[in-house]
Amino acid sequence: MKTKVLAALVATMAVGATCAFAANPFVDVPTDSWAYKSVVELADAGIIQGVDGSYFQGDRNITRYEAAEMTAKAMAHMDKASVEQRALINKLADEYADELNSLGVRVSNLENKVGNVKLTGDARIRYKYENGKVENDNSWDYRVRLRANAQVNDRTKVTYGISTNNHNFGNNGAASGADDQDSNDTYTDLANVDYNFGGNNWDLMVGRYTYILGDKVGYQFGDTFDGAQLQYKNDKFKAIAGYGKFKVGDADVWNGKWKADAKGNLTIKDTTAADSLLGVKTGYGELEGFFGGGRLAGSSVGVYYNDFFGKDAFKADDLWGAFASFNFGSKWNLTANYEQISKDQSKTSVDDPEMWYGKLQYGTASFAAPKSWDAWVEYLDAEDGAYLNGSTNFWRWDNLDNIKTWGVGVDYTFAKNAMFSVMQSFATDTKKGNDDTNELTRAQFVFVF
Incomplete structure (x- = not known):
């Protein structure tokens, strides 16, 4: 040009x-x-x-x-x-x-x-449907998040963010299921200081941040977390070590504080469930190596580990996993993930439950590039007890363990900063027992600003 x-x-x-x-x-x-x-x-x-x-x-x-x-x-x-x-x-x-x-x-x-403070955010409108269940207004929900990023100096950045919970349309938008808004519908999901040092290779983050528990899938926790994290990264590898506590964010809406009845109405339930990640402390570490040239550029392999403690009723002791991501040219990517949990068998009939995941994707949808798109197919095999109750950054919201299932999806950027996505599970089977497992459908619009 x-x-x-x-x-x-x-x-x-x-x-x-x-x-x-x-x-x-x-x-x-x-x-x-x-x-x-x-x-x-x-x-x-x-x-x-x-x-x-x-x-x-x-x-x-x-x-x-x-x-x-x-x-x-x-x-x-x-x-x-x-x-x-x-x-x-x-x-x-x-x-x-x-x-x-x-x-x-x-x-x-x-x-x-350009300026000391930069405001960003996103808004999501989502549709969720589970085959075999009655569809109603609760199938639709929305969420809005705002972020303020303050660049204190060349090395230090402060981030503060607020988020609404997932408000469904069936109860006038109130996450509590009542006609009036609950006081906890909006919460602080980000509040941290990020310091870059050591020739820009070292990074220390302290405060409240979004922590995705180890895996690259977002299968486990992907929500509000209070802690400290130290990272070293260069062109060859990345190392992360951190410590903190899983907090109540949007996780409590679906897995702790609120429970949907047969009609889809949300009612209060106990937040102290023994199998919930909320309130659990963890020390964690991750190593990731980058490799490849030419068509394999940007590929990586890695391992991660979490040690859980601080909540006597929590039955998982620790977790470890390994992942790999291979790029084939500029369009194709193959991701694989394995994970195993050491868990008290009083809560599960499976000894040290395991999770296997694979995903093949073509293309990349980018908010900055209108008309960009991608399509993918995935496979999930998770034993009973492999999912830790707390939250998930995965597109699925149910049927997360004791299953073998396939999924497909498409993401399309129909305008700058505006993306539409649709996901569908299929060929889903229960691994243990005779319970029927329903297929899941999800579609969403996401707008960033």
Whole structure:
């Protein structure tokens, strides 16, 4: 892709202006030119050098690499740019992100200078249906989350986030099942300080954050967690160690505080269930190695471990697992995961229950790329007791253990920052016992901002 020098100048005009009376370095820019002042200011700031040090050649086509160099120099003068100019430079940084990376310029550095606080969020509208059960308004729910990200300095970031629970449409949107809103319908799901050090290889996060328990599937816990986590990462491997406590977030709506009756109405139930992860403490660790070149670039393998304690009634002692992710070219990905729990057999008839998972995906749906999409097929084999009651980041909300099941799904970005997804289970069988297992259908719209 090529662009005009003059077009790039319009985007970065007057950034870094320090001297209105600097000498004109270009013999082909007359003093009566409409662009004279901007050209001189940009040259004086070091954003442009011209050709052979003497000619501007404003009609000359330039390469993406040259445009990225100009953008990088404009980024260095962000403190002298107006709000409008910062927005323009931000767009240029997005456009030339790959070239800037090759120049050793981190786009995150630009984000640090755009403003101290950045507000983001997402909204989800979801439909869930279980075959064989009566469909009603409770099949539909929604959730909204807001995040404030404050860049304190080049190394330190503070994040605060709030989230609603999953509000269903059957009870006027109230998660409690009553006509009035419950006081716990909105809660703090993020509140942490993130410190980057050691040449950007080390990262320490302390506070409340989202913790996905080990596996890459989100099969186990994927919710609010209070703790501390230390991470080291380079181009070859990543190591994580952490400690904390599983907290009450959206997990208590479906697995602790609320229970749906036969008609789909939600009623209160005990939050102190012995098999619930809520209130359990854990120390955890994870190792992941990255490998592959060419078509296998970005592939990885890893292992993880959790040691549970702090709640006498909880029957799981520890958990370990291993995973692998293989990229085949730019489109295909194969993910595999194995997991085993050491568990008190008074709660399950299976000795040290295991979980196996595999997923083959084609394409990648990205919120930033309209019309991008992916399609996938998965297989789950989970023994009785393999799922720890607490929450899940998995698309399934029921039939999570004692099953063998397949699933398919499609994700499609129909507009920037707006994605539609649909998932369906099939060929689901109970592993132990004669209970029938229903198939699950889920569809959702997710909007990010």
